Amino acid sequence: MAPTPPRAAKKPVTHSLHGEDRADSYHWLKTQGRADPEVLAYLNAENAHLEAVMAPLRDMRQAIYQDLLSHVQGRDEGAPVREGGWLYLTRTEEGRAHPIFLRRPVGGGGEEVLLDLNLLAEREGHANVWVYAARPSPDGRLWAYLLDTTGQEVFELRVLDLGTGQLAEPPLTGVNGWTLDWGADGSHLFYGRDDETQRPSQVWRHTLAESQDADELLYQEDDPTFRAVAHLSENGETLLVVSGAGITSEWHALDVRDPQARLRPILPRERGVEYTVTDGGDHWLALTNQGGATEFRLARWPKGEGLTWEDAEGVLPHDPARYLTGMHLFAAHLLVSGREGGFTRLWVLPWVAGGYGEARRVEFPEASYTVHIGPNHVFDTTTARILYTSLTRPAEHLDLDLNTLATTLVKATPVPCYDPAEYVAEQTWATAPDGERVPVSLVRRRDTALPAPTLLYGYGSYGYPTDPEFRLTRLPLLDRGWVWAIAHIRGGGELGRRWYDAGRLGHKMNTFTDFLAAAEHLKAEGVAGDLVAMGSSAGGLLTAAAVNLRPGLFRAAFVGVPFVDVLSTMLDASIPLTTGEYDEWGNPEEPDAYATMRAYSPYDNLAPGTYPHLFVSTGLNDPRVAYWEPAKYVARLRDLAAPGGGVLVLKTNLGAGHGGSSGRYDALNEDAEEYAFALAAVEGRLEGAGQGGQ
Numbered sequence: 001m002a003p004t005p006p007r008a009a010k011k012p013v014t015h016s017l018h019g020e021d022r023a024d025s026y027h028w029l030k031t032q033g034r035a036d037p038e039v040l041a042y043l044n045a046e047n048a049h050l051e052a053v054m055a056p057l058r059d060m061r062q063a064i065y066q067d068l069l070s071h072v073q074g075r076d077e078g079a080p081v082r083e084g085g086w087l088y089l090t091r092t093e094e095g096r097a098h099p100i101f102l103r104r105p106v107g108g109g110g111e112e113v114l115l116d117l118n119l120l121a122e123r124e125g126h127a128n129v130w131v132y133a134a135r136p137s138p139d140g141r142l143w144a145y146l147l148d149t150t151g152q153e154v155f156e157l158r159v160l161d162l163g164t165g166q167l168a169e170p171p172l173t174g175v176n177g178w179t180l181d182w183g184a185d186g187s188h189l190f191y192g193r194d195d196e197t198q199r200p201s202q203v204w205r206h207t208l209a210e211s212q213d214a215d216e217l218l219y220q221e222d223d224p225t226f227r228a229v230a231h232l233s234e235n236g237e238t239l240l241v242v243s244g245a246g247i248t249s250e251w252h253a254l255d256v257r258d259p260q261a262r263l264r265p266i267l268p269r270e271r272g273v274e275y276t277v278t279d280g281g282d283h284w285l286a287l288t289n290q291g292g293a294t295e296f297r298l299a300r301w302p303k304g305e306g307l308t309w310e311d312a313e314g315v316l317p318h319d320p321a322r323y324l325t326g327m328h329l330f331a332a333h334l335l336v337s338g339r340e341g342g343f344t345r346l347w348v349l350p351w352v353a354g355g356y357g358e359a360r361r362v363e364f365p366e367a368s369y370t371v372h373i374g375p376n377h378v379f380d381t382t383t384a385r386i387l388y389t390s391l392t393r394p395a396e397h398l399d400l401d402l403n404t405l406a407t408t409l410v411k412a413t414p415v416p417c418y419d420p421a422e423y424v425a426e427q428t429w430a431t432a433p434d435g436e437r438v439p440v441s442l443v444r445r446r447d448t449a450l451p452a453p454t455l456l457y458g459y460g461s462y463g464y465p466t467d468p469e470f471r472l473t474r475l476p477l478l479d480r481g482w483v484w485a486i487a488h489i490r491g492g493g494e495l496g497r498r499w500y501d502a503g504r505l506g507h508k509m510n511t512f513t514d515f516l517a518a519a520e521h522l523k524a525e526g527v528a529g530d531l532v533a534m535g536s537s538a539g540g541l542l543t544a545a546a547v548n549l550r551p552g553l554f555r556a557a558f559v560g561v562p563f564v565d566v567l568s569t570m571l572d573a574s575i576p577l578t579t580g581e582y583d584e585w586g587n588p589e590e591p592d593a594y595a596t597m598r599a600y601s602p603y604d605n606l607a608p609g610t611y612p613h614l615f616v617s618t619g620l621n622d623p624r625v626a627y628w629e630p631a632k633y634v635a636r637l638r639d640l641a642a643p644g645g646g647v648l649v650l651k652t653n654l655g656a657g658h659g660g661s662s663g664r665y666d667a668l669n670e671d672a673e674e675y676a677f678a679l680a681a682v683e684g685r686l687e688g689a690g691q692g693g694q
Contacts, residue, residue, distance in 0.1 A: 003052035005648065006045035008635035009038070015568070018591050022567070022604060026635045030568070030628040034620050043620070043631065046650040053649055057676045057685065064679075065672035067476040070417045072668070079397035079411035081385065082106060083377040084140050093118075097663030098129060101145075103136075114143050114160065124149070127655045128662040132177040137186035138236075142168055142208075144189060146177055151621040151657025153177055153198070157191055159208065172212050176200050178229040181239065184257040190218070190230055190239055198576035198623050200227045203241050218263055219243070219252065224579035232256065233279035234329045235379050240277055243269070246583020251277045267307055278329050285315070285334070287327060293318035295496050298327070298336065300356070315349070315356050323496035328373050331380040333402040337373050342439055342494050344371050344467060346386065348402050362405050366390050368425060368441070370467040385410070391425035391443040391468045394418075415472050422446055423478065425468065430487075430514075430521035436502075438514045439494065441468045441486040442527065445478050453555075453682045454483040454528035456519055460491035460511040461538035462584060463500035473671050480679065483527060489514035489542075505586050506596050512545045519546075519553055530682045536560030537625060537658065540616075544602035544633065547612060556613035556646065556681035558674060561622060561658055565629040566601035567594070576623045603633050606640050613646030613681040615674060621657040647686045649677075 010025040032039050054061065074094030080087035085106050090099040098117035104110070114134075121129045126149040134145035143162055146155040157172035157180070172191065178200045179192035188205050195201040203219040206212065221228040221243045230241040239254040241263060250269035255261040266277055266284060274296075275288035283300045290309050291297075298316035301307055316324065316336065322345075326337040334349040334356060347359040364371065374385035374397060382402045389395040394413040401407070424446050430438045444452065455477060459466050466486050474484045488494040491503025491511040503511040515533075522528035533554050535543040540562025547557050563569070570588050573579050586593030598604060614637070618630040634650040641648065651673075653660055661667050680686045 003049055005049050005638060006042065007638060008042050008631070015571075017571070017588070018594050020598070024568070024632075026632040027568075029631045029635070030626070034627055039628075039631075042635075043627070043650075043652040043654070046631075046634065047652055047654075050649040050651050053647055053686070054673060054676065057680050060679060061672050061676040064476045064675050065669055067479065068473060068668045068672060069665075071415050071472045071475055072664070073414040073416060076414060077411075079385070080104070081375045081377060083136055084138065086136065086140055088136065092664070097121075097665050101131070101134060112162065114162065115145065120147075130659075130662050133180045135180050135182060137182050138184060139186050142186065144180060144182070146175060146180055147171075148177070151619055151653075151655070151659070151662075153623050153657060154194075157189070157206075159189070169209055170212075172206060172215075178227075179203060179231065181230070181232040181256075183259065184236065185259075188256075188259060190232075190256075192229055195224075197224070197574055197579065199224065199580055200229050203228055203230045203239075218254065224573065225582055226250075227580050234376070235279055235281065235331075237281075238279040239263075240279070242277075244274075245580065247272050247274060248583075249274045249276070251275070253277075253279070264305075267309070276326070278327060280329060285327065285329065286312070287324050287336075289497070291318075294498065294501075295320055295322060296324040296338075298324060316347075316359055320496075323493070325493070326373060328376055328384065329379075330376075330382070330384065330402065332382065333384075335373055335384050335400075335402070337371075339465075339493070339496060342488065343368065344465075346371055346373070346400075348400075348405060350402075360405060362386075362400065362407075364388065366393070368427060368468050369393070370469050389469045391441060391470060392420045392423045394470045394472070413470075415470075418472070418475065428521065428525065428527070430518040432490075432510065432514050432517045434510070436490070436510075436514070438490070438518055439488040440518045440521065441488065442483055443474070443478065444483040445481070448478075448481050448483065450483075451523075451526050451529040452481055452483050453530045453532070454485055454522055455532045455534055455678065456485045456487055456515070456522065456528075457534045457539075458487040458489055458515045458518075458542050459535060459537075459539040460487075460489040460503055460515065460542055463491075463493040463497070465492045465494045467494070473668070476672075476675055477678070483522075485518070485522060485528070487515050487518035489518070491538075504584055506592070508585070508596060509600055511542060512549060512600060515542055515546050516550055516553065519550075530555040532678050532681065533557040534560070536562070538563055540564065540625070540630075541566070541602065545600050545605075547614070548600075548602055548605045548607075551609060551611050554612045556615070556678055558678075559614060559616045559630065559633070561618055561625050562602070562616065562630050562633070563625050564602040564633045565604075566597045567604055569626075569629065570597065575626065603629070603636060606633075606636050608640045608642065610642045610645040611637065611648070613677070613686055614648045615651070615677050616649065617651045617653070617660075619653045619656045619658060619660065621655070624658045627652060646681070 011028040013024045013027040015022040078090040080089040086103040088103045096118045100116045101114040130148040132146045143160045155175045157175045159168040161168040176192045181190045193202040201221045205216045225245045226243045228243040241252040251266045252263040254263045273290045275286045297318040299312040301312040324338040328335045336347045346362040350357040369390045372387045374387045384400045397411040398407040426442045533543040540559045543557045588594040616630045618627045
């Protein structure tokens with residue numbers, strides 16, 4: 001007999017705005033809070049229901065987990081990255097869940113273990129541990145790192161004395177994960193703090209061995225729509241503080257060689273003008289959209305007071321076919337990242353005769369690939385670390401000769417029991433309802449007969465591209481005859497800034513209809529048999545919205561840590577992310593923005609009907625998309641789903657946040673659970689355990 005799903009209590013509330021009343025019987029899951037016994041009882045009941053649904057699939061899940069494990073190199077070392085006189089790297093050990101941070105002298109010699117996260121977790125009794133950033137002091141005597149043990153993304157800043165192996169001082173608390181750098185003489189640290197809504201709003205300077213109460217506030221951002229973060233320039237001379245909203249940025253600079261220095265503005269903020277700055281010594285460099293450069297241009301101007309955009313000199317002009325996204329400066333070269341034709345690209349510009357020379361593109365043999373600027377902490381060098389991958393090629397850490405553009409392999413990610421020749425990557429194009437062509441990337445085994453079960457993945461928000469990269473976690477599905485497809489939908493940045501702008505604010509519906517067009521195209525072209533949708537965070541919004549629009553198109557959907565209660569969240573300025581994302585979603589206090597969000601908000605558009613199998617997940621400590629959004633969504637779905645529809649489950653990770661479990665084996669187990677659900681959905685092994693109609 002099918003397990004009986006739990007039902008959340010109904011406590012009617014009505015939200016009224018712009019002439020509309022929105023009934024919300026599950027608002028209490030938010031207002032009573034995650035520590036409330038009634039809330040926890042409901043979430044635990046849903047977890048128990050998930051266990052009951054998955055119990056008959058135990059053997060399948062275990063087989064998938066073993067498949068995943070077979071592709072994981074138990075003992076492995078990351079690519080070493082030079083900083084000062086040391087090479088810093090991480091190592092994983094067989095059977096151990098967390099990485100070990102270590103270093104070795106550049107000239108050879110014994111290694112030093114800086115931090116074993118496994119031992120720390122055991123010693124301090126943490127189920128999960130995350131290190132977001134770590135930085136050695138300029139002289140290499142100290143090592144600072146940001147530690148989170150809850151998933152709430154509120155950190156301790158710990159400073160390790162590498163001579164004694166002990167903490168050099170008590171940890172700094174209430175630190176965010178966005179800023180961590182040293183002053184030039186190693187006596188100061190720069191870090192960030194959040195406001196009460198967990199918005200990065202402050203940058204601080206800490207003097208070692210002094211109380212945190214004595215720290216100096218360097219920058220305070222009072223505009224609730226802006227976020228302030230900082231990082232050190234590549235030449236190590238300047239702390240660059242950026243305060244940014246979705247489509248506006250402002251930069252300040254501080255000379256880290258002077259402990260008494262104060263921040264000074266570079267250029268004032270101007271609504272709609274975005275720019276990214278680095279320190280070129282006697283000049284500033286900026287990637288910017290100023291002056292109508294929608295895909296961004298590269299400019300420079302001499303340092304001085306009262307700078308204006310009219311003072312800037314062009315370095316790389318605006319090209320509508322080339323989207324410039326990032327840069328890294330070296331003593332004699334500038335490495336620029338961007339996109340052309342939907343794919344990532346790199347260009348190198350030499351410093352010659354007081355200016356920047358011609359940009360040369362770095363070429364690679366594959367037609368479809370992804371390349372990024374890697375970690376680089378040496379300024380005076382002619383070698384840059386870059387990262388290269390494709391759908392069938394595990395990530396490679398390469399050293400790029402900035403003079404010749406030749407690459408040298410430093411580290412290829414080992415993937416046991418994997419032969420790339422057995423797999424094929426392809427690209428196809430779907431046509432959206434408005435005629436726009438939407439790229440879709442595919443990967444499958446060469447011997448997979450089509451049509452085949454297809455997992456369609458998407459994100460499509462914030463301008464973040466979902467690039468064709470290798471993921472070993474796809475292999476169990478591919479080896480079982482599935483196709484993995486990625487829909488490069490509007491709202492992402494795959495086809496440049498225009499692609500992003502065409503999928504946000506009033507154009508947001510394009511994101512969802514692009515995804516549906518990709519799904520329909522794969523069906524029509526004979527690629528996809530049964531379709532399973534997958535997305536997380538804003539991608540969870542995507543899959544939930546797509547299911548609302550076309551529930552019969554998908555056999556199942558994964559709605560991960562999903563932003564599904566869009567109106568209630570964006571109307572609450574007291575919670576994380578809301579005020580800083582008005583440029584992404586809009587402010588629903590404004591009638592037009594409200595109407596746009598009201599048209600797609602998944603929670604507000606649920607209706608009686610038959611839904612596919614749905615696997616919804618969340619983290620109790622998630623600061624980005626609170627647990628109550630998916631909890632409310634599932635509770636309402638149980639009311640509205642017709643008998644005979646798919647199985648609905650809600651998984652709440654009670655000890656983690658937005659990213660799930662920190663341990664690599666726990667993460668693999670979570671993947672195995674989801675894949676077992678997908679396989680069972682397609683094979684008809686979830687039938688009969690309907691989600692509604694009670």
